[in-house]
Amino acid sequence: MTLRSQLLKGVLEGCILAVIEKEPVYGYELSKKLQEAGLLDVSEGTIYPVLLRLQKNGLIRGKMQPSESGPNRKYYYLTKEGEEALQLIAEEWEKISKPVQHLMNRRGNDD
Numbered sequence: 782m783t784l785r786s787q788l789l790k791g792v793l794e795g796c797i798l799a800v801i802e803k804e805p806v807y808g809y810e811l812s813k814k815l816q817e818a819g820l821l822d823v824s825e826g827t828i829y830p831v832l833l834r835l836q837k838n839g840l841i842r843g844k845m846q847p848s849e850s851g852p853n854r855k856y857y858y859l860t861k862e863g864e865e866a867l868q869l870i871a872e873e874w875e876k877i878s879k880p881v882q883h884l885m886n887r888r889g890n891d892d
Contacts (some may be wrong), residue, residue: 795870
């Protein structure tokens with residue numbers, strides 16, 4: 782597993798919750814939205830186990846809905862618990878990302 786994959790694995794749940802918060806999505810659509818955001822390493826095969834775990838933990842719920850372009854699709858919705866978890870993740874990310882970015886920006890400086 783690459784370093785990038787390891788880092789992404791740690792934040793992928795929050796990223797998925799953030800996408801679903803905006804609007805209900807089905808798996809393939811979610812994968813495309815993550816890739817459009819710049820997470821090119823995220824495939825459907827990567828996200829389905831995470832979706833299953835999030836659903837098992839009560840953070841999202843899945844609902845089969847008809848599709849205009851084929852068979853029914855399972856759309857994922859954020860639950861109240863998912864909203865609360867996303868808020869916590871966002872707060873913790875803020876606490877971690879700013880100091881890490883500061884340290885990375887200082888590389889090579891003598892201060």
